[in-house]
Every structure is written in C-alpha cells, then in structure tokens.
Amino acid sequence: MNVKSIAGQLAESRARFALSSDSAHPLADHWRVSDFAALTKPRVMALAVFTALVGLSSAPVRLNSLTTLAAVVAIAAGAGAGGVLNMWYDADIDSIMSRTAMRPIPRGKVSRFEALILGLFLGGFAVAVLALATNLTAAAMLAGTILFYVVVYTVWLKRATRQNIVIGGAAGALPPVIGWAAATGDVGLEPFTLFLIIFLWTPPHFWALALNRTDDYARAGVPMLPVVAGKAATTRQILIYSGLLALASELPWILGFAGAIYGVTAAICVTLFLLLAHQLNRIEADRRAAHRLFVFSIFYLFALFAALLIDHGSGSFSPVRSSHGGLGVSLHAELLPDAVRSACCTVNFSEV
Numbered sequence: 001m002n003v004k005s006i007a008g009q010l011a012e013s014r015a016r017f018a019l020s021s022d023s024a025h026p027l028a029d030h031w032r033v034s035d036f037a038a039l040t041k042p043r044v045m046a047l048a049v050f051t052a053l054v055g056l057s058s059a060p061v062r063l064n065s066l067t068t069l070a071a072v073v074a075i076a077a078g079a080g081a082g083g084v085l086n087m088w089y090d091a092d093i094d095s096i097m098s099r100t101a102m103r104p105i106p107r108g109k110v111s112r113f114e115a116l117i118l119g120l121f122l123g124g125f126a127v128a129v130l131a132l133a134t135n136l137t138a139a140a141m142l143a144g145t146i147l148f149y150v151v152v153y154t155v156w157l158k159r160a161t162r163q164n165i166v167i168g169g170a171a172g173a174l175p176p177v178i179g180w181a182a183a184t185g186d187v188g189l190e191p192f193t194l195f196l197i198i199f200l201w202t203p204p205h206f207w208a209l210a211l212n213r214t215d216d217y218a219r220a221g222v223p224m225l226p227v228v229a230g231k232a233a234t235t236r237q238i239l240i241y242s243g244l245l246a247l248a249s250e251l252p253w254i255l256g257f258a259g260a261i262y263g264v265t266a267a268i269c270v271t272l273f274l275l276l277a278h279q280l281n282r283i284e285a286d287r288r289a290a291h292r293l294f295v296f297s298i299f300y301l302f303a304l305f306a307a308l309l310i311d312h313g314s315g316s317f318s319p320v321r322s323s324h325g326g327l328g329v330s331l332h333a334e335l336l337p338d339a340v341r342s343a344c345c346t347v348n349f350s351e352v
Contacts, residue, residue, distance in 0.1 A: 035104040039087050039115055040080030040122070047301075048079035048175040051198065054305045055179030055191050058257070058312055063134075063183055070133035071182045075175060078126035078142045082149040082171070084119035088112055089154050093220040099213060119150075130182065138182040145174045162225045165210075169202030193251040194305075200245040201301055204238040204277060208294035211235075211280075212287050235281040238293070242277035246270040249304060258311045265307035269300050 052075045056068065063071070087094065087105055095106035104110040123146050131139035153168030161167075173195045180191035210217060210224045211234060217224040226234045249270050253263040276293040283289055 032109075035109040036114075036118060038104050039084040039110060039118065041083030041086075042080075044083060044172075045076055045079040047172070049076050050302070051194065051305060052175035052179035052182075054309055055176030055194060056183050057179075057309060058176075058190055058194075059180045059183035061183045067133050070129055071138070071179070074126045074130035074133065075142065075178060075182075076126075077122045077129070078146055079175070081119050081121075081123035081126055082146050084115055084122060085146075085150045086154045088115040088119055089150070090158075091115075093159075093222060096220045097213075097216045099216055130178075134182040135185045137185050137187075138178055141174065141178045141181055145171050145178065148174075159222060162223050162228045164223070165206045165225075166203050169199050169206075172202060173198035189255065190252070190257045193248070193255065193257065194308075196248045196251070197245065197304065198301070200241055200248050201297065203241045204245065204273075205294065205297040205301075207234050207238050208280070208290045208297065211290040212294075235277075239277045239281045242274055246274055252308060258308050260311075262304070262307040262311045265303055269303050272296065273300055 049072060053072065056063070056071065087103055090100075091105040091112050094100035094103050100106065105112060105115060123143075126146070127139050127143045130142050149168070149171035153164065153171060157164040157168050176194040176198070177187055177191040181187055207225055210226050211231060214224070214226045214231075218227045225237060229237075249266045250263075252258040253266060273293075273296065276289070276296055280286070280289040280293050
C-alpha cells in the first residue's frame with residue numbers, strides 16, 4: 001500500500017468522523033439555535049410585542065423600565081410559545097404546503113418532541129414572569145391567549161371550519177389588552193378598541209394572502225375560505241370586513257383616546273384600504289390585486305398603531321380619565337422606537 005493510498009484513507013476517515021460529529025461543531029450549534037428561533041415565528045412575535053407596547057404605553061399607569069422590560073420579554077415569550085406549539089401540531093400539513101415546507105420540523109432540523117418541550121417551557125416561563133413582574137390578571141390573559149391560539153385555533157378551528165381565521169384571530173388581537181392589563185391590572189374600553197381593530201383586520205389581511213395560496217391549502221386539506229367558498233365569495237367577505245374595520249379604526253379618535261395625528265392617519269389609511277378591497281372585489285381573479293391588499297394591510301396596521309403612539313407621546317390631545325382616576329398616558333420612550341423600527345421592517349404576517 002503506497003503513501004498516497006494511506007493518506008486518502010485517512011482523509012476519508014476524517015471526513016466520516018466530521019459528518020458523524022456535526023452536532024458538536026460550533027457551526028452546527030449555530031444552525032440549531034437558528035432553527036429553534038425560527039419555530040417561535042419571530043415576525044409574528046414582533047407584531048405581538050409592538051401592539052402590546054401600544055397597549056402598555058396607552059395605559060394611565062406608568063411602569064418602571066425594569067418592569068416594562070420584563071412584561072415585554074414575557075409577552076414575546078408567550079407569542080413565541082404559541083408559534084412553536086402551532087408548528088409542533090401542524091408539522092404534518094406544513095410538510096405538504098410549499099409556503100411552510102421549509103420550516104424546521106418538515107426539514108428535519110428539529111424534532112416534534114423538541115418543539116413540544118420548547119413550546120411548553122416558553123409558555124410556562126412567559127406566564128410566570130408576567131405574573132411576578134406585573135399582576136395575575138395580565139398573566140391569566142396571556143395564558144388564555146396561548147391556549148386559545150394553540151387549542152382553539154390550531155387544533156380545532158384551522159382544520160374544521162372556514163371561519164378558522166375569523167374566530168382564531170382573537171388570539172392575535174389580545175396583546176394590546178394584555179399590555180394594558182400589565183400596567184393597570186384590569187381591562188378598559190381603550191384597549192378593547194385596539195383589540196377590535198386587529199380582530200377585524202385579520203380576515204381581510206389573511207384572506208388576501210390565501211387567495212393566492214388556494215392550491216396550497218386545498219392540497220393540505222385546510223378549509224380556508226377561498227378553498228371552500230371560492231374567490232368571489234372571499235372577495236365579498238373581504239369587502240364586508242374592510243368596511244367593519246374602517247368603522248372600528250375610527251373609534252379611538254371618536255371616543256377621545258387619540259388626537260388629530262391618529263384621526264388623519266386613520267382616515268387616509270381607511271380610504272386606501274377600502275379602495276383596494278373594492279378593486280379586489282371587482283376583479284377577484286387578479287392575483288396582483290390580492291397581493292396589493294395583503295401588502296398594504298401590513299402597512300395599515302403599523303401606521304394606525306404608530307400614529308396612536310405619536311399622539312400619546314406628544315400629548316397632542318386632551319387626556320381621558322381612566323377607571324383608576326388617573327389622567328393621560330405614559331410612553332415608554334426607552335423601548336418603543338427600536339421596537340417600532342424593528343417590527344415595521346421585518347414583519348410579514350403570513351405565518352399563521
């Protein structure tokens with residue numbers, strides 16, 4: 001046996017050893033962390049954190065910076081827990097749909113058991129931290145939100161009814177209410193208006209996406225509205241919900257919870273949203289019209305909530321007395337700018 005042959009065998013042995021030891025390699029560890037992070041749906045988490053911060057900052061009670069940070073971490077972890085448990089349960093249909101086939105579990109990067117353990121840990125951690133840092137009301141609402149998203153929406157509604165995203169959308173609409181409750185210990189009319197905006201925003205936003213993903217959902221057996229009712233019925237429902245959303249979006253200004261900045265922003269955004277929804281209803285077969293509405297709906301929600309933050313932060317409207325007898329609201333300026341920039345730049349709400 002010559003030297004070259006021996007060297008070749010040694011090289012081959014080293015290669016086999018390296019392949020068998022990938023899990024111990026720092027680069028492999030990095031990818032494992034990235035895969036686990038992807039399970040938490042970071043973009044959807046950004047929506048939860050952003051809207052929760054709006055609720056927190058709109059409340060008539062000011063929390064100190066440490067408590068605010070703990071509340072934000074807890075709400076982020078709770079949103080992440082919902083995302084992980086959603087992917088754990090939906091792994092079978094995720095592998096069928098082209099939109100979700102590259103998620104960590106279908107690709108074999110994370111096992112379903114690992115995802116289940118991570119989701120349960122994050123959920124328990126989130127509820128415990130929020131209870132200790134703020135109050136039991138906020139913690140109970142966070143626990144209820146996680147359970148609603150996982151059990152009611154993911155396990156039951158998503159595969160059972162065309163109204164899955166309508167009813168299930170309540171989970172995504174609760175973070176501003178949780179943020180308010182974290183500061184005040186109860187729930188008021190103002191956070192309910194924010195809940196209503198997100199709740200009514202969810203169906204037209206997600207159905208606009210689903211119109212261009214009908215084959216995907218049909219292949220996975222998920223009864224999204226375009227699959228079971230057709231495009232014409234879906235675009236009519238989008239127009240109806242857009243009208244209800246327009247009315248709800250004006251409530252913070254009508255009820256005195258927001259000032260001129262919000263009022264003008266809402267009026268402009270509502271007009272554009274209705275125009276796009278009407279255009280889609282008129283030419284429902286146009287994939288571009290559906291995509292335009294989907295993209296604008298992302299901007300719409302951030303524009304409204306950012307305008308509300310600006311109004312509260314600038315003190316440009318007359319404060320409303322809360323149920324606690326306090327006046328006005330406080331903006332946690334040390335946290336909000338980065339959160340708003342991050343969320344606006346990264347969120348794509350197509351991961352439900």
